[in-house]
Amino acid sequence: MKKQFALLLFFIFPAFLLMAPHEGMAAAKGPSAKKFDVVASIFPVADMVRNVGGSRVGVYTLLPPGANEETYEPPVSAFKALSGARAFFMIGAGLEVWAKRLLAAAPSGIRKVVLSQGMPLIGEGPGGVANPHVWLDPVLAIGMVRRIENALSAMDPAGASYYRGNAARYIGRLKALDSEVRRTVSAFRIKSLVSFHAELDYFARRYGLRIAGVVEGSPGKEPTPRKLEALIKAIKEDGIRAVFTDEQLNPRPAQIIAGEAGVKVVMLDVIGGLPGRDSYIKMMEFNLARMKEVMG
Ligand SMILES: [Zn+2]
Incomplete structure (x- = not known):
């Protein structure tokens, strides 16, 4: 309707x-x-x-x-x-x-x-x-x-x-x-993150964030049990409060890791085009706000 x-x-x-x-x-x-x-x-x-x-x-x-x-x-x-x-x-x-x-x-x-x-x-x-x-x-x-x-x-x-x-x-x-991103990220208390499929490497490098781990080495490639364990350890060591997922991919592996580590799953959007993210700039602001919720 x-x-x-x-x-x-x-x-x-x-x-x-x-x-x-x-x-x-x-x-x-x-x-x-x-x-x-x-x-x-x-x-x-x-x-x-x-x-x-x-x-x-x-x-x-x-x-x-x-x-x-x-x-x-x-x-x-x-x-x-x-x-x-x-x-x-x-x-x-x-x-x-x-x-x-x-x-x-x-x-x-x-x-x-x-x-x-x-x-x-x-x-x-x-x-x-x-x-x-x-x-x-x-x-x-x-x-x-x-x-x-x-x-x-x-x-x-x-x-x-x-x-x-x-x-x-x-x-x-x-x-x-x-x-805006520089100002917001510089005030983050947590400067370390777990990305979903290595989508945040350039962003992290630009704004001084550390990638503590990546859930999927390439899209759709689920992590091995050993890698899961390493990710959970990194989350605990760095005080990370969320695992990021992508709007465009199956969040299940991230949900498993987040569940094991006792943290949240937060969805980011790297493509945009949806309501509220219908420009590149709005999409970046959407992601920044999501990061701020769990890193700020
Ligand atoms: Zn990608």
Whole structure:
């Protein structure tokens, strides 16, 4: 019933009434309507491309809310979206293994924009596997936005000054987010955490937090009994009050560890796109508030 009502609203009200204020502003300032379409792998990337592209760029997000960024299987509609797009924006660093098939079937002229390119990656090196969760560091996100601006300007030179203005405004907001996170985290009493699938490595490095343990070395890979024991020990030693889980993954292994250690399970969201987390910045603020509850 609730869903039907939401659908009804969608058709009755003009789309601009449903837009977030900053998007509405970008649309009003844009020199003209949409010039081309692009595809983004995950919601945080799509949100950044929308903030820079404004009214000139149509953005289609591949990963639906609630799906995991590493284990997703693209449906037929994803192939269709890519066939009409001029560019594919992705994180790279091994995140979107599922994009290989998509890109192989995409039109040959499509521009692939890898936002983690040139970033020093955690875990990379001989015998190591790069950690792809760079977007959870707001400072690295600023670098991603600059790369988006460059790519859009190269594809659409007539819009270059428009993209530059949008990127500068959005980067200002990301800098404010970085300051907010820095201020909040510096006041945390507990500076150690157990993450769910190594999603917080960049965040922790940026803000001086310690990763005491990771529940799943890779998404869906459940911990061995020995690893469980080590995690429980680390939780007790560091006075950790919660085990973090992800909105997009099965929380069961975290629930078992938390139960054994006598601490809470707290869900974080690294993808966003859901109500209350419908922008990258809001998603980061949501996670920060959740961390503050158990670390502050
Ligand atoms: Zn992940």
